[in-house]
Amino acid sequence: MQLKKLAQVLLVAASVLAISACTHTKKNMNPNEGSSYDDPYDRTQGAQKAQASGAGSGANYGDGVSSKHATSKDVYYFDFDRSVVKSADMPAIYAKADYLLAHPKAKIILEGHTDPRGSREYNVGLGERRANAIADILKAKGVNPDQIRMLSYGAERLAAQGHSEEDYQMDRRAIFARIQQG
């Protein structure tokens, strides 16, 4: 209760700041600036560049697409309404565990995502199970749970805007995103 009150006070304060800061925040809207972390927004920006050179089509966050060929794999795909990690992804996840064990100050967000079909709130639950599935592997390897935060977007941040099964496969994913270097 105490904490909630504090949060409310902070919120009001932030709102006042927000209004007064409105004219200065435009450049801060670009999450790429001043950030050296590989969170998914950086990939958003990357996808934009790719689009400008004609590689993409339509609106696309690209975090699935651009990371698919990344040397260090940050995106793991799932089957419909399932949260079972594919065995092919295990080596990459073990490598993440090794990194987190070697960098105990590093912090990550595991994002869970689903395809757009079905119910939005159920998909938020499903996305969290996907993030949890990755987290469980990391924790089983000895990673400190405090290094991991989970954030399920459900179907609210799609990788692909289309409605083909191919698009849906790109949507059903968990993303490993570093938020603090170790």
Added chain:
Amino acid sequence: MMRKYIAMLCMGIAMFITSSAFAILNLELTRGIAGAVPIAVHPFPVQGDMPREDVAAIISNDLRNSGRFKVYGDDSKKTDTKVVGRVLQVGDNKYQVSFQLVDALKDAEQSVLLTRNYTVPYSELRSVAHHISDLIFQQITGMRGVFSTRLAYIVLQHLPNGQTRHILEISDQDGYNAKPLLASYEPIMSPAWAPNGRKIAYVSFENRHTAIYIQDVATGARRLVSQVPGINGAPAWSPNGNKLALVLSKNVSPNIYVLDLMTGQMMQLTNDYYINTEPSWSPDGKSIVFTSNRSGNPQIYKMNLADRAVSRVTYEGKYNARASYTPDGNRLVVLNQDSGLFNIGTLDLDTGMFRILTNSGSDSQSPTMAPNGAMVLFGTWYKGQNVLGMAATDGSIQLRLPARNGEVQDPAWSPFLS
């Protein structure tokens, strides 16, 4: 982090900056009722300054888009039922609107079914027109009209820089008078109207945390209700508005809780390792239905709040989710899938009969019911865009509501507002 937060709030806190006279949603009747009632709505002559709002046109539009009327202009030969009226300027900013609903078949004494006079400021001409539509609708169908209700929904605007702006917006039931309540570069979802129509609860991902807020519709003031680690989702008001059912995962598994909004006391209703979500109250407030995958796939379950007894409600189809009761408590509206598309259907709780309402040729989701129980509003896809659709709960009518600018999803129909 703080700067990012400020940037996101920037869009959000400056509310009610625009109030467009143009509809953001464009109703297109795709399938009307077979036995639509023919009615003639004659133009209302205006005395005084011509107002921008055409009262007769608004009434025509309302009745036509209800799917239950075949509306004619002043060609009274095609119908015996007609609406006549006039608009008279009676002051600087005041108009007197009068109308009559007339049945030409009845003899002279009985021919006037309704007659009313209203004196309103200029700004209320639209709402008085909707009110007249409500009266006509009730007189002829016997059912309370919903033309004075509002919608809440999420608009998505895909910006050239690749980002998406998410805007929680409300509008009149016909898509006019759209007003933004919150805008963010992070998702906003699951808007839910308080039973008195004055507040909306919703989920916001701002600052990359999920949180449930309750926002005052008139003032824009908002209150943080829940922001614990993991999921904060699926807010659902109790019928008396004193409690909010919601979903918290606390990083383990989504379970359903009830928050007493008066005392702040939180009570946990489900406690297992499955997905439990989308609580929705029965009209008498004695039970909730919710979605759970405890049987392997998502299905609807009912919990009696007195003894916490849980029973499974849906068996038809392999995916049933997001249930809500019809206002009479006799049926559930659910999102259903068996092998093909996701559809909106109704389940009769007495007979167990299940009926599909949508056949739009693409997946549907997020059903929300009109307060008279006659129509369901839902999200669907049309020409590659998220649009809203409407269907009658008896399956007779379908409408499409594309957004004029951007995509629109996750709707919530307001309760009766007057």
